[in-house]
Amino acid sequence: xxxxxxxxxxxxxxxxxxxxxxxxxxxxxxxxxxxxxxxxxxxxxxxxxxxxxxxxxxxxxxxxxxxxxxxxxxxxxxxxxxxxxxxxxxxxxxxxxxxxxxxxxxxxxxxxxxxxxxxxxxxxxxxxxxxxxxxxxxxxxxxxxxxxxxxxxxxxxxxxxxxxxxxxxxxxxxxxxxxxxxxxxxxxxxxxxxxxxxxxxxxxxxxxxxxxxxxxxxxxxxxxxxxxxxxxxxxxxxxxxxxxxxxxxxxxxxxxxxxxxxxxxxxxxxxxxxxxxxxxxxxxxxxxxxxxxxxxxxxxxxxxxxxxxxxxxxxxxxxxxxxxxxxxxxxxxx
Numbered sequence: 001x002x003x004x005x006x007x008x009x010x011x012x013x014x015x016x017x018x019x020x021x022x023x024x025x026x027x028x029x030x031x032x033x034x035x036x037x038x039x040x041x042x043x044x045x046x047x048x049x050x051x052x053x054x055x056x057x058x059x060x061x062x063x064x065x066x067x068x069x070x071x072x073x074x075x076x077x078x079x080x081x082x083x084x085x086x087x088x089x090x091x092x093x094x095x096x097x098x099x100x101x102x103x104x105x106x107x108x109x110x111x112x113x114x115x116x117x118x119x120x121x122x123x124x125x126x127x128x129x130x131x132x133x134x135x136x137x138x139x140x141x142x143x144x145x146x147x148x149x150x151x152x153x154x155x156x157x158x159x160x161x162x163x164x165x166x167x168x169x170x171x172x173x174x175x176x177x178x179x180x181x182x183x184x185x186x187x188x189x190x191x192x193x194x195x196x197x198x199x200x201x202x203x204x205x206x207x208x209x210x211x212x213x214x215x216x217x218x219x220x221x222x223x224x225x226x227x228x229x230x231x232x233x234x235x236x237x238x239x240x241x242x243x244x245x246x247x248x249x250x251x252x253x254x255x256x257x258x259x260x261x262x263x264x265x266x267x268x269x270x271x272x273x274x275x276x277x278x279x280x281x282x283x284x285x286x287x288x289x290x291x292x293x294x295x296x297x298x299x300x301x302x303x304x305x306x307x308x309x310x311x312x313x314x315x316x317x318x319x320x321x322x323x324x325x326x327x328x329x330x331x332x333x334x
Contacts (some may be wrong), residue, residue: 001137002182002245003118006262007148007155009053010252010283014333015154017096021056027092028085036081038063054256057198060221061205061258069210079220086196090151094191097152107161111181114333115144115167118249118279126325129277133246136275139172143182145245147238149253151189151196159184187238187262188223195230197223201260224261238262242269249279251329255306267310270320280306281329299326 012019025042032039041063050056060082068074119134121127134142144167148155159181167179189195199221206212206221218225227235242248242265255263270276282302303324307317 001134001140001142001247002241003115003142003144003247003249004241004245005114005144005146005249005251006253007146007150007251008253009150010329011148011333012096012150012152012154012252014252014329015100015102017100017152017154019093019096019150019152021050021053024089024092025050028088031088031091032084033081035077036084037067037078038081038085041066052254052256053198054254054258057200057258058205058256060198061200062207064206064208064211064221067208067211069208075211075214075217079216082199082220086198089198090191090194090196093151093196097154097191100152100154100157102157104157104161107158108165110333111158111162112167114251117332118247121325121327129323129325130247130279133275133277137246138170139175139177141177142168142179144179145182145241146184147187147241148184149188149259151186151191153190153192156184156190183237183241185234185238185241187227187234189230197226199223199226199258201258205258223258239265242266243272245269246275247277247279249281251281251332252283255309257309260309263306263309264311267307267312267320270310270323271312271316274319274323277323277325278306279325279327281332282326283329302326 009019029039029043038060042059045059050059064078067078119127119130121130146155146159162181164180167181170177170179186193188197200206200223202222202224203212203218206217211217219229220226224235248266248269253259266278270278280302282298284298284302303321303326306324307321312320
């Protein structure tokens with residue numbers, strides 16, 4: 001059985017790194033070229049709060065509407081400005097990554113705790129749902145894998161700290177089963193690869209209709225397009241890993257429009273069998289857990305936000321919703 005964690009920037013933030021968009025914004029504004037078109041447009045929009053990286057990526061697609069797509073000089077200028085932003089993002093994240101110096105023992109404890117938390121739940125029905133999945137795969141080895149959307153090596157260091165250590169050692173009917181860590185995949189590249197994929201989900205999110213069909217624009221702005229051209233088969237590998245998984249956990253991900261292909265694929269994954277469950281570790285400050293109705297309302301909102309991104313037909317959402325668990329992310333990686 002495979003249990004796969006899909007990790008986002010919330011992981012790095014929980015580890016103490018200043019990797020939010022709001023952290024990067026002043027660095028980019030300070031260092032980018034004065035005539036960088038993206039810089040100028042972001043400064044104009046400074047009154048609007050971009051809460052997530054997805055907000056920024058969506059904005060990049062919107063900025064193209066201000067460009068004369070027939071003017072090759074303007075298009076080239078914009079694409080170079082995109083590359084400059086990625087260069088400065090690489091520099092900034094490298095600085096943040098270098099500040100991360102946690103002890104290997106601490107890192108191992110964090111990932112082992114995250115794995116243990118998959119089966120921990122105060123809600124009896126949700127706990128039993130997870131328990132049934134594990135029971136159905138009891139006579140198998142269990143592999144805990146990860147698909148990270150982050151560019152840093154923080155999760156890699158956590159993975160390395162565990163190494164080949166045994167997660168759990170089980171003996172059933174005289175047969176020994178050993179559970180271990182499995183694949184770790186950087187779906188959007190990494191600092192070490194010198195390949196950071198920043199941009200939109202598909203051509204429809206590039207508002208300039210003249211620009212959106214140009215191969216060089218797609219290569220620069222559309223993450224799945226660049227991922228395919230990168231030639232590392234990362235999308236294929238990620239989908240294969242997801243298909244093999246019985247439980248998928250989302251942690252630190254905003255479920256934004258610019259990664260919609262993954263939410264749509266998760267929807268397809270859920271529809272393929274009733275023996276698959278999704279756990280969403282949600283961060284929503286200000287929702288007091290002492291108030292049951294507010295907690296339930298919050299969980300339903302998270303589920304519906306996810307389901308609306310999947311494109312699942314309305315008549316199928318109710319069944320799928322029963323196999324989505326929403327949990328507070330506090331203490332999961334601790």
